[in-house]
Amino acid sequence: MSDPTRIKAVLFDKDGTLFDFRATWDVWTHQVLVDLAKGRDDVLKAMAHDAxxxxxxxxxxxxxxxxxxxxxxxxxxxLRHLPEWTFDTLIRHLDERVAVAPLVPATPLPELLGQLQDMGIATGVMTNDSEAGALAHLKAAGVHEMFDFVAGYDSGYGAKPDPDPLLAFAQQIGCPPEQTAMIGDSRHDLMAARAAGMVSVGVLTGVAGTDELSDLADVILDHIGHLPDWLRSDPNEKAHF
Structure with a gap:
């Protein structure tokens, strides 16, 4: 594992990392599925099955x-179960619903990002959500101006687990990949980190547990609030914060 004292930049996933997945997206998903089904129990069950x-x-x-x-x-x-929708109208509808989702931060974000700024750490967000959705959520949390880079799957860099969007962040801020950490709650996040040659940091505020992440993670944190302590720590002292 790379020495965390050498890390100069961190790139965050959004959902399940900056924001607690269960508290935010389980609630949101249930309501969206119910609304889209419009009382059709068979449609609701079919969408839930596939999702x-x-x-x-x-x-x-x-x-x-x-x-x-x-x-x-x-x-x-x-869309497989919603013939009354087109792809374009449904994705616009979902984007609108995503933008107003009731977000629950995994930790107080302004305080965390302020600590990282004080440590001289550059920060970014790379999500497989849309860029507009990411910006809406970061603005709602009052932290969008605290990031040096924000990208979604539609920003032109690709999507995780492809390493290209991670490398775009490193290039934009002028930091070598080996001095950059990717922070995420899913295997896609950590696969992208490994492919980009970055330090891979797993967090447990998504749906994956330690067992699902341990083979790809250089370190596992209970949540991103532990990140400053880990960055200051002896890299060989602990594997889980």
Whole structure:
């Protein structure tokens, strides 16, 4: 593992990393599926099945293709059961609903980002959500101006697990990949980090647990609030904060 004292930049995933996935997106997904079904129980069950969303527990399953997928991929999955919608109208509708989702930060974000700024760490966000959705959420949290880079799947760099958007961040801020950490809650995030030659940092505020992330993560944090302490730590002292 690279020495965290040498890390000069961190790139965050958004959902499940900056924002707690369960507290935010399980609630949102259930409401959106119910609204789209319009009382059609068979349609609701079919969409939930394909999205791997448990209607009884109202939770996304760890193998859901929506968790790490792009908004376009999520739209395609739901569209199979909604013939009254076109792809363009449905993705616009979902984008509008995403923009006003009730976000629950994984930790107080202004304080965390302020600490990283004080440490001289450059920061960015790379999400498989849309860029507009990411900016709307960061603005709602009052932190959009604290990031040096914000990109979505539609920003022209590609989507995770492709390493290109991660490398675009490193290039834009002038930081070598080996001195950059990718922080994420999914295997897609950590696969992208490995492919880009970055330090891979897993967090447990998504739906994946330690077992799902450990083979790809250089370190696992309970949540991003532990990031400053880890950056200041002996890299060989602990594997889990």
């Amino acid at each position: 791997r969303f448990d209607l009884d527990t109202r939770k996304m399953q760890p193998d859901s293709p929506i968790i790490a997928g792009t908004q376009a991929e999520a739209t395609s999955i739901l």
